[in-house]
Amino acid sequence: MNGYAVAVVGATGAVGTKMIKMLETADFPIKEVKFLASKRSAGKTVSFKDQTMTIEETTPESFEGIDIALFSAGGEVSKKFAPEAVKRGAIVIDNTSAYRMDPEVPLVVPEVNEAALKENKGIIANPNCSTIQMMVALEPIRRKFGLKRVIVSTYQAVSGAGNEAVKEMNEQAQKMLDEESIEAAILPVSGDKKHFPIAFNVLPQIDVFAEEGYTKEEWKMTNETKKIMGDPQIKVSATCVRVPVASGHSESIYIEVENEEAASVEAMRDVLRNAPGVVLMDDVADQVYPTPLEAKDKKETFVGRIRKDLDAKDGYHLWVVSDNLLKGAAWNSVQIAERLHHLNMVKSEATK
Amino acid sequence: MNGYAVAVVGATGAVGTKMIKMLETADFPIKEVKFLASKRSAGKTVSFKDQTMTIEETTPESFEGIDIALFSAGGEVSKKFAPEAVKRGAIVIDNTSAYRMDPEVPLVVPEVNEAALKENKGIIANPNCSTIQMMVALEPIRRKFGLKRVIVSTYQAVSGAGNEAVKEMNEQAQKMLDEESIEAAILPVSGDKKHFPIAFNVLPQIDVFAEEGYTKEEWKMTNETKKIMGDPQIKVSATCVRVPVASGHSESIYIEVENEEAASVEAMRDVLRNAPGVVLMDDVADQVYPTPLEAKDKKETFVGRIRKDLDAKDGYHLWVVSDNLLKGAAWNSVQIAERLHHLNMVKSEATK
Numbered sequence: 001m002n003g004y005a006v007a008v009v010g011a012t013g014a015v016g017t018k019m020i021k022m023l024e025t026a027d028f029p030i031k032e033v034k035f036l037a038s039k040r041s042a043g044k045t046v047s048f049k050d051q052t053m054t055i056e057e058t059t060p061e062s063f064e065g066i067d068i069a070l071f072s073a074g075g076e077v078s079k080k081f082a083p084e085a086v087k088r089g090a091i092v093i094d095n096t097s098a099y100r101m102d103p104e105v106p107l108v109v110p111e112v113n114e115a116a117l118k119e120n121k122g123i124i125a126n127p128n129c130s131t132i133q134m135m136v137a138l139e140p141i142r143r144k145f146g147l148k149r150v151i152v153s154t155y156q157a158v159s160g161a162g163n164e165a166v167k168e169m170n171e172q173a174q175k176m177l178d179e180e181s182i183e184a185a186i187l188p189v190s191g192d193k194k195h196f197p198i199a200f201n202v203l204p205q206i207d208v209f210a211e212e213g214y215t216k217e218e219w220k221m222t223n224e225t226k227k228i229m230g231d232p233q234i235k236v237s238a239t240c241v242r243v244p245v246a247s248g249h250s251e252s253i254y255i256e257v258e259n260e261e262a263a264s265v266e267a268m269r270d271v272l273r274n275a276p277g278v279v280l281m282d283d284v285a286d287q288v289y290p291t292p293l294e295a296k297d298k299k300e301t302f303v304g305r306i307r308k309d310l311d312a313k314d315g316y317h318l319w320v321v322s323d324n325l326l327k328g329a330a331w332n333s334v335q336i337a338e339r340l341h342h343l344n345m346v347k348s349e350a351t352k
Numbered sequence: 353m354n355g356y357a358v359a360v361v362g363a364t365g366a367v368g369t370k371m372i373k374m375l376e377t378a379d380f381p382i383k384e385v386k387f388l389a390s391k392r393s394a395g396k397t398v399s400f401k402d403q404t405m406t407i408e409e410t411t412p413e414s415f416e417g418i419d420i421a422l423f424s425a426g427g428e429v430s431k432k433f434a435p436e437a438v439k440r441g442a443i444v445i446d447n448t449s450a451y452r453m454d455p456e457v458p459l460v461v462p463e464v465n466e467a468a469l470k471e472n473k474g475i476i477a478n479p480n481c482s483t484i485q486m487m488v489a490l491e492p493i494r495r496k497f498g499l500k501r502v503i504v505s506t507y508q509a510v511s512g513a514g515n516e517a518v519k520e521m522n523e524q525a526q527k528m529l530d531e532e533s534i535e536a537a538i539l540p541v542s543g544d545k546k547h548f549p550i551a552f553n554v555l556p557q558i559d560v561f562a563e564e565g566y567t568k569e570e571w572k573m574t575n576e577t578k579k580i581m582g583d584p585q586i587k588v589s590a591t592c593v594r595v596p597v598a599s600g601h602s603e604s605i606y607i608e609v610e611n612e613e614a615a616s617v618e619a620m621r622d623v624l625r626n627a628p629g630v631v632l633m634d635d636v637a638d639q640v641y642p643t644p645l646e647a648k649d650k651k652e653t654f655v656g657r658i659r660k661d662l663d664a665k666d667g668y669h670l671w672v673v674s675d676n677l678l679k680g681a682a683w684n685s686v687q688i689a690e691r692l693h694h695l696n697m698v699k700s701e702a703t704k
Contacts, residue, residue, distance in 0.1 A: 149663070153505035153604035155554050155593065170529055177526055194639040201645040202507045202595055202602045204657055204671045209636040213617065213659040235663035239604040239671065241507065243554055244596050250554050252505035252591040254606075265565065284561040287546040293553040305556055307565040311501070311587035319556045319591070 003029030004348050006337075007066045007090070009058055009081060010073030011035035012044060014163045015095055018330035019070050024049050026334050028341035036062050037073065060084035067348040068340070070333050071095060086122035089347055091340060093333045095126040097216075100224060107227050109332060110339050111277040112139040117339060124336055127228060128220040129328030130154050130240060130249055135228050136301040136327065137320045138255065140275035141268060142229060146258025148314070149235040152221060155243045155250035156206055157292060158198055160324050161187060165198075166246050172199035173244070188242060198244050206240040215240055248292025249324040253317070260314040265306050268316065272303050277327070282306050290321035298323055299331045355381030356700050358689075359418045359442070361410055361433060362425030363387035364396060366515045367447055370682035371422050376401050378686050380693035388414050389425065412436040419700040420692070422685050423447060438474030441699055443692060445685045447478040449568075452576060459579050461684060462691050463629040464491040469691060476688055479580060480572040481680025482506050482592060482601055487580050488653040488679065489672040490607065492627035493620060494581060498610025500666070501587040504573060507595045507602035508558055509644060510550055512676050513539060517550075518598050524551035525596070540594060550596050558592040567592055600644025601676040605669070612666040617658050620668065624655050629679070634658050642673035650675055651683045 006023060010016040020035065033048055035055050042057040056062060058077065063069060063085040071078045072095035082092045082099070099105040106116035107125045112135045117124060127135070138147060158169045165186045172182045176199055184195040188205040196203055207216035214222075221238040243250075257263045273280045281290045282304040290302030301322040309315030322328060340346050358375060362368040372387065385400055387407050394409040408414060410429065415421060415437040423430045424447035434444045434451070451457040458468035459477045464487045469476060479487070490499060510521045517538045524534045528551055536547040540557040548555055559568035566574075573590040595602075609615045625632045633642045634656040642654030653674040661667030674680060692698050 151503055151606050151661075153591075155507070155595065173525055174529055177522055177529075188639075192639065196643060197645060200597050201643055202597055202600075203643060204602070204604075204641050205636075205639065209639075212662060213636055213657065235661075237606075237661045237663060237667070237669065239505075239657070239669055241602075241604065243507065245552050245554055248554075250556070250593075252556075252593065252604075254503050254589070284557075284565055287540075287544065287557065287561075289556050291548060291553055291555060293549060305565065305591070309503075309587075309589045310564060311589060315589070317589065317591055 003031035004067040004346060005032040005034070005065050006030055007034040007036055007063060007069040007085070009036045009069060009071045009077060011046060011055055012037045012041045013072060014159050014166070015072040015325055015329040017046070018325045019072060019333060020046060020048055022326070022330045022334035027338050034062065034066065063088045063090050066090040067346050068093070068337050070337070072329065072333070082123055091120070091346055092123045093126060093336050094123055095329050095333050097128065097220065099123050100125040100127060101227065107224060108336055109135045109228055110335050111136050113228055113230065114339055117336070117343060117345060126329065126333045126336065127224045128217070129160055129324040130156060130217065130251065131221050131224040131228070132328050132332050133249060133301045133320055133322035134221065134251055134253060135225065136277045136322070137253070137272070137303050137318060139229065140271045140278065141255065141257065144271045145263040147234055147255060148258055149256040150225065151237050151254040153239045153252045154241055155245070155252070156240060157245040157247050157249055157324050158187070158242065159247045160206070160249065160328070161190065169198045169244055169246070172197050176200055198242060200244060203242040204239065206242055245292045247323055247325055248295045248321060249328060250292055251320045253320055254309070255316050255318070256312070256314045257316065263314070263316070265308055265316070268306050277301055278303055280304070289319060292321055295321045295323050297326070299326050301327055355383035356419040356698060357384040357386070357417050358382055359386040359388055359415060359421040359437070361388045361421060361423045361429060363398060363407055364389045364393045365424060366511050366518070367424040367677055367681040369398070370677045371424060371685060372398060372400055374678070374682045374686040379690050386414065386418065415440045415442050418442040419698050420445070420689050422689070424681065424685070434475055443472070443698055444475045445478060445688050446475055447681050447685050449480065449572065451475050452477040452479060453579065459576060460688055461487045461580055462687050463488050465580055465582065466691055469688070469695060469697060478681065478685045478688065479576045480569070481512055481676040482508060482569065482603065483573050483576040483580070484680050484684050485601060485653045485672055485674035486573065486603055486605060487577065488629045488674070489605070489624070489655050489670060491581065492623045492630065493607065493609065496623045497615040499586055499607060500610055501608040502577065503589050503606040505591045505604045506593055507597070507604070508592060509597040509599050509601055509676050510539070510594065511599045512558070512601070512680070513542070521550045521596055521598070524549050528552055550594060552596060555594040556591065558594055597644045599675055599677055600647045600673060601680060602644055603672045605672055606661070607668050607670070608664070608666045609668065615666070615668070617660055617668070620658050629653055630655055632656070641671060644673055647673045647675050649678070651678050653679055
């Protein structure tokens with residue numbers, strides 16, 4: 001049978017399980033799948049297209065014969081095994097932050113910078129979840145009106161911190177509904193010094209704190225935007241906040257455009273109505289706007305509440321929602337694999 | 353016994369019950385309390401300083417002999433009964449939006465514009481919850497560095513929509529935890545055409561939609577800020593969002609200051625550390641920042657995550673949290689009453 005041999009590293013995680021799901025309907029031929037994880041998860045089973053597959057421990061040899069390797073098992077695992085996969089002829093699509101800012105590694109949102117795929121040397125990085133959906137919404141606006149500046153406040157789902165974090169939220173929520181006392185051991189950041197409850201709460205910290213009082217998550221939105229849009233001049237200043245939502249990141253985005261004469265709310269709606277990967281949901285007269293519950297399990301990025309800043313000629317607000325595990329992670333990765341296939345960029349013996 | 357006769361209108365509501373609580377520790381003498389509500393709630397009992405009080409139906413005659421009347425039973429009730437209370441010699445502190453933009457009515461946050469109390473003609477308006485905490489945090493900055501512009505995204509608690517909305521959220525949350533189907537009948541706005549679930553969700557609509565695609569809540573933040581700060585030039589552009597939190601509004605506030613030379617993160621911290629009604633919680637090295645769960649039942653406004661916009665000389669971010677039912681409503685109202693007492697502005701026979 002013709003097709004690619006595809007490996008998923010981190011197959012038991014929140015993103016990995018969605019990668020497997022996305023591979024079931026990917027538009028490229030698959031002759032073999034291999035689902036990899038840590039030693040601890042080896043032996044567990046997952047289903048793929050009605051087959052029961054056994055998870056294997058990740059080793060360098062796991063990648064023998066693999067054409068496409070999707071990684072989502074943390075930065076350290078990617079750093080250790082991605083080069084091993086590349087060495088054995090695979091193309092790696094890495095969902096961790098390990099290689100994102102590496103100048104040798106393309107950072108790709110297919111709707112925005114598919115052409116960058118051609119510069120890959122074996123590894124392609126999948127951007128941060130909160131960055132991806134912002135890019136899908138803003139790139140059509142940037143192309144049409146120019147983009148000077150972005151000020152963004154996020155409303156990020158707990159699944160971005162993994163399945164254990166969702167479990168913790170649900171347990172806390174149940175205890176609070178029962179008026180019992182609660183504990184926190186994971187969020188805001190697993191391994192950080194302090195932990196706070198997320199159920200019926202809001203935490204203004206995602207990832208650890210870094211330079212200038214910004215978190216790493218906030219820095220990612222700034223730096224990854226410049227790299228993906230290929231414009232180091234774009235100003236991005238972010239506040240990243242965790243909310244008690246299981247799946248679906250929301251973003252309140254304020255932008256300043258270059259061509260204020262051409263821009264208008266209606267012109268932006270026209271651009272977004274026809275933009276790839278975007279669904280415009282913007283009719284406030286009928287209360288039409290996106291919410292994370294409705295975006296769940298959908299691949300698109302939903303945009304609504306487009307408004308003019310009435311005090312600034314160049315300022316606009318947008319409300320952008322997407323399933324963080326899909327477009328924010330698993331779907332963007334599998335979509336990159338689809339584009340690589342269509343561009344004949346997967347080095348597979350089987351399909352030659 | 354000396355002291356004021358105080359009435360609370362809307363005594364069974366989310367805010368009214370907190371007003372009663374705040375009156376228990378108010379620093380002015382109270383000789384009599386009268387707790388009023390709709391006919392439907394008349395006959396219910398509430399406790400006040402260990403006494404059991406019976407709720408009475410609100411009528412014009414309810415205000416005979418009343419010195420201070422606190423209203424929080426919806427705009428229509430205030431429009432109907434506030435003039436009746438004033439006619440009978442009471443000073444009205446109104447927590448609804450009925451009189452906020454009336455040029456004859458002072459709109460007061462004591463930390464910001466206490467002097468405006470002197471212009472009252474019987475009615476004083478309590479600002480919108482999301483506006484109040486923003487004013488407490490920004491006024492010290494405005495006085496020290498000047499304030500040109502505010503871009504704010506809110507994370508507002510469900511109790512702002514009333515006790516029934518909180519009950520709906522909790523019921524939805526329980527059903528979602530039990531993997532049962534859910535219904536929505538109240539939020540985003542009771543009486544609006546459509547309703548959406550708030551449990552484990554985020555709704556970018558608070559109050560109904562008005563001009564230019566902004567909601568009334570968003571317009572309130574813009575217009576009330578200009579009135580409270582006494583500066584029609586201040587630009588405020590808001591995105592108001594409901595989050596599944598019972599109590600405590602959070603705000604991601606971006607500001608541009610006038611005196612960019614004098615301003616710095618450290619200078620802002622110094623100003624806020626000594627500001628009335630503010631608690632500075634800003635030490636990210638130790639993960640110190642405010643959250644709504646921690647702000648619950650506290651009167652202060654908590655400020656953290658003060659950061660410089662690294663791309664703009666005049667831009668700063670702040671994260672501002674307060675209990676929306678206290679500083680956002682009940683406490684600000686009782687605090688106004690306290691100030692009126694200290695300014696000898698309550699027309700009471702009993703205390704003359």
